[in-house]
Amino acid sequence: MKDTVPVVGSSSAELVRNLASGRRVALSRAISLVENRSPGFRELLAAVQPHVGRAHRIGITGPPGAGKSTLVTALVGAWRQLDLRVAIIAVDPTSPFTGGALLGDRIRMNEIALDAGVFIRSMATRGSVGGLALTTEEVADVMDAAGFDRILIETVGVGQTELDIAAATDSTVVVLVPESGDGIQAMKAGLMEVADLFVINKADRPGADRMARDVSMMLHLRAGRALRNVPAHHGVDLARAARPAARPDARPDAEAAGWEVPVLQTVASEGRGTPELADALERHFEWLARTGERARRRGQRLAGRVREVVDRAVCQIVWEDRGGNQILDESAAGLGTGEISPYDVASRIVDETVRP
Amino acid sequence: MKDTVPVVGSSSAELVRNLASGRRVALSRAISLVENRSPGFRELLAAVQPHVGRAHRIGITGPPGAGKSTLVTALVGAWRQLDLRVAIIAVDPTSPFTGGALLGDRIRMNEIALDAGVFIRSMATRGSVGGLALTTEEVADVMDAAGFDRILIETVGVGQTELDIAAATDSTVVVLVPESGDGIQAMKAGLMEVADLFVINKADRPGADRMARDVSMMLHLRAGRALRNVPAHHGVDLARAARPAARPDARPDAEAAGWEVPVLQTVASEGRGTPELADALERHFEWLARTGERARRRGQRLAGRVREVVDRAVCQIVWEDRGGNQILDESAAGLGTGEISPYDVASRIVDETVRP
Numbered sequence: 001m002k003d004t005v006p007v008v009g010s011s012s013a014e015l016v017r018n019l020a021s022g023r024r025v026a027l028s029r030a031i032s033l034v035e036n037r038s039p040g041f042r043e044l045l046a047a048v049q050p051h052v053g054r055a056h057r058i059g060i061t062g063p064p065g066a067g068k069s070t071l072v073t074a075l076v077g078a079w080r081q082l083d084l085r086v087a088i089i090a091v092d093p094t095s096p097f098t099g100g101a102l103l104g105d106r107i108r109m110n111e112i113a114l115d116a117g118v119f120i121r122s123m124a125t126r127g128s129v130g131g132l133a134l135t136t137e138e139v140a141d142v143m144d145a146a147g148f149d150r151i152l153i154e155t156v157g158v159g160q161t162e163l164d165i166a167a168a169t170d171s172t173v174v175v176l177v178p179e180s181g182d183g184i185q186a187m188k189a190g191l192m193e194v195a196d197l198f199v200i201n202k203a204d205r206p207g208a209d210r211m212a213r214d215v216s217m218m219l220h221l222r223a224g225r226a227l228r229n230v231p232a233h234h235g236v237d238l239a240r241a242a243r244p245a246a247r248p249d250a251r252p253d254a255e256a257a258g259w260e261v262p263v264l265q266t267v268a269s270e271g272r273g274t275p276e277l278a279d280a281l282e283r284h285f286e287w288l289a290r291t292g293e294r295a296r297r298r299g300q301r302l303a304g305r306v307r308e309v310v311d312r313a314v315c316q317i318v319w320e321d322r323g324g325n326q327i328l329d330e331s332a333a334g335l336g337t338g339e340i341s342p343y344d345v346a347s348r349i350v351d352e353t354v355r356p
Numbered sequence: 357m358k359d360t361v362p363v364v365g366s367s368s369a370e371l372v373r374n375l376a377s378g379r380r381v382a383l384s385r386a387i388s389l390v391e392n393r394s395p396g397f398r399e400l401l402a403a404v405q406p407h408v409g410r411a412h413r414i415g416i417t418g419p420p421g422a423g424k425s426t427l428v429t430a431l432v433g434a435w436r437q438l439d440l441r442v443a444i445i446a447v448d449p450t451s452p453f454t455g456g457a458l459l460g461d462r463i464r465m466n467e468i469a470l471d472a473g474v475f476i477r478s479m480a481t482r483g484s485v486g487g488l489a490l491t492t493e494e495v496a497d498v499m500d501a502a503g504f505d506r507i508l509i510e511t512v513g514v515g516q517t518e519l520d521i522a523a524a525t526d527s528t529v530v531v532l533v534p535e536s537g538d539g540i541q542a543m544k545a546g547l548m549e550v551a552d553l554f555v556i557n558k559a560d561r562p563g564a565d566r567m568a569r570d571v572s573m574m575l576h577l578r579a580g581r582a583l584r585n586v587p588a589h590h591g592v593d594l595a596r597a598a599r600p601a602a603r604p605d606a607r608p609d610a611e612a613a614g615w616e617v618p619v620l621q622t623v624a625s626e627g628r629g630t631p632e633l634a635d636a637l638e639r640h641f642e643w644l645a646r647t648g649e650r651a652r653r654r655g656q657r658l659a660g661r662v663r664e665v666v667d668r669a670v671c672q673i674v675w676e677d678r679g680g681n682q683i684l685d686e687s688a689a690g691l692g693t694g695e696i697s698p699y700d701v702a703s704r705i706v707d708e709t710v711r712p
Contacts, residue, residue, distance in 0.1 A: 042697070042699045045697055045698075045699060046696075046697035046699065046700065049694035049695075049696075049697045050693070050694035050695065051694070052694055053694070159515035159516075159517070160515075161515070295692060298692065299688055299691065299692050302688075302691040302692070302698055303684055303688070303691070305698040306684055306687070306691070306698045306701045306702050306705070307675070307684070309698060309699060309702035310671075310674060310675075310680065310702045310705050310706055311667070311671050311674075313702060313703075313706045314670055314671065314674050314706060314709075314710055315666075315667050315670065315671075317706070317710055317711075318666060318667075318670050319663070319666075324666065328659055328662055328663070331662070332655055332658075332659065335655065335658040335659070335662070336651060336654065336655050336658070337406070338405035338406035338407070338408055338409070339405075339406070340402075340405075341398070341401055341402035341405045342401075342658055342661040342662045342665060343398045343401060343402060343665060344402065345662045346662050346665035346666045346669060347669075349662070349666050350666055350669045350670060350673070353670075354670055354673055354710060355673075
């Protein structure tokens with residue numbers, strides 16, 4: 001594959017020229033290289049790094065049936081009128097139970113796929129070689145370096161992982177529908193922490209006004225408690241024990257001031273409210289740049305990626321290179337009888353592989 | 357708290373006596389100790405280990421609205437008639453979007469909560485100090501040592517994590533309803549790999565027979581490919597890079613023979629089919645014991661727990677004790693400009709903290 005379009009092995013400038021020339025085949029191959037962790041993927045990512053940072057990255061998330069793909073199609077239409085190039089990453093749902101319901105949405109999105117200024121890539125959550133959040137960000141880097149102006153990351157699952165992926169962007173749009181449940185539920189679930197914009201889609205249905213009011217009220221309560229946009233929620237796996245709760249680079253609350261999360265109402269299927277959404281996204285992007293918040297978020301995402309890569313590498317050293325697996329195998333009998341506890345075995349492995 | 361009921365600081369025998377005496381306060385406190393990672397939780401878990409292994413652990417999972425809690429209530433009723441003591445761990449959903457729909461189910465479960473032979477504990481997925489799967493297994497250990505005969509782990513979320521938690525048991529029940537979608541979807545999503553029993557609940561609705569047939573057919577196709585009950589799906593986080601795909605302790609396919617996954621139909625709200633489910637669970641438990649499969653699965657779960665604890669400990673050493681955080685902070689500027697890539701920084705951290 002690499003023979004026809006030299007993705008790896010070429011100089012950094014050559015590579016980026018190749019990507020930026022708009023050659024879809026080159027882009028597809030570069031993305032596959034990253035997704036599959038094929039030889040050379042690190043060099044590719046290092047080569048694109050200096051060319052990353054121009055695109056506006058937008059995450060769109062919400063429950064199944066909220067009309068996310070219709071909203072995406074409308075946004076793409078608005079941007080294409082301005083001759084902006086758009087890349088879309090559609091992250092497949094992880095749910096073993098609700099996975100099938102979204103096929104219709106996906107097919108509808110294919111209308112825009114025929115446009116040469118639009119590039120669509122699906123990413124599966126199962127069987128991802130790297131971590132999905134990490135790989136998604138890396139794929140977005142490749143798209144960014146390839147000169148796309150807008151990168152939309154649409155997550156169609158309903159879990160915390162999908163929310164985290166969507167929030168690993170410059171701007172996070174949370175789409176709800178009047179029947180999604182009330183605003184209190186939304187606040188409980190952590191949506192308030194990651195949303196830069198709320199959209200109540202299908203707003204011609206009963207309950208839209210009430211829901212918009214509820215969400216706005218919650219946002220005001222939340223703002224009072226200065227918990228909005230807590231950095232820990234941006235872009236990295238919340239379960240990682242290695243990431244301390246309060247890092248020195250955590251943003252001072254004062255910096256969060258100045259952006260009031262809008263709660264927009266749309267009927268995306270009829271194009272109602274979608275121009276206002278596009279406008280609100282532009283305003284958010286300007287605000288991010290003006291306040292330095294964009295660079296801060298990007299820095300945090302990059303730090304999160306370093307953490308992920310280090311954690312994986314270190315675990316591999318412990319288990320494979322330094323005999324952790326062997327100690328575990330030797331301890332199997334004692335574990336089975338309860339003679340030694342998992343923590344005993346863990347201590348031994350840590351002592352013998354990492355501690356000097 | 358520890359003053360009134362000595363959970364920690366007492367001898368192992370005393371502690372287990374305390375738990376086994378059926379003192380609910382002692383049990384509650386022991387569980388909280390484990391859940392919160394409070395001082396002494398490792399000693400407690402080590403002390404209960406030799407007394408663990410008697411209870412039949414059953415995971416129940418399925419989409420929201422499948423009637424899992426009604427099934428649980430029916431099973432508990434059947435077991436209580438046999439004077440068996442039952443503990444239930446209800447794992448809260450992770451979904452930020454669908455979390456609210458299950459409150460009704462939860463309240464209905466409280467009917468059985470008044471029975472002194474039944475102990476119910478809810479566990480939240482958000483803000484779990486340890487990993488949720490790890491903590492759930494540890495809490496089940498405490499319940500096991502406390503003398504419960506059946507431990508039901510009900511997961512009410514719809515993500516892969518919940519499925520993995522439910523499968524970290526002796527027997528995994530996957531509950532579907534006729535409207536859950538077709539069997540092909542189920543197979544795609546990995547349900548076939550973890551299910552020991554399938555239940556089509558609300559089987560008085562249209563499509564139940566067809567769904568049962570589809571699932572059975574898939575199971576037969578699957579059995580032919582000998583992919584059922586692949587150990588990697590049992591009890592540990594699939595995303596962990598440190599766990600090799602094929603470990604030496606992976607079960608020979610021959611051992612999997614002899615258990616044909618039943619596809620039962622129930623109308624739990626009317627008690628139809630639930631005695632058959634209780635019977636099938638007994639048969640599965642006997643099969644597990646007879647074939648040695650129970651010990652094998654338990655060994656794998658224990659190994660998975662060791663891995664999780666080691667991974668967390670090692671990451672803490674790298675980031676906090678050995679200055680990984682500091683190197684990352686120093687690299688922030690270079691990361692921001694793209695001068696160095698996340699992989700460059702990661703390599704430096706690994707070299708300086710772990711590699712000699």
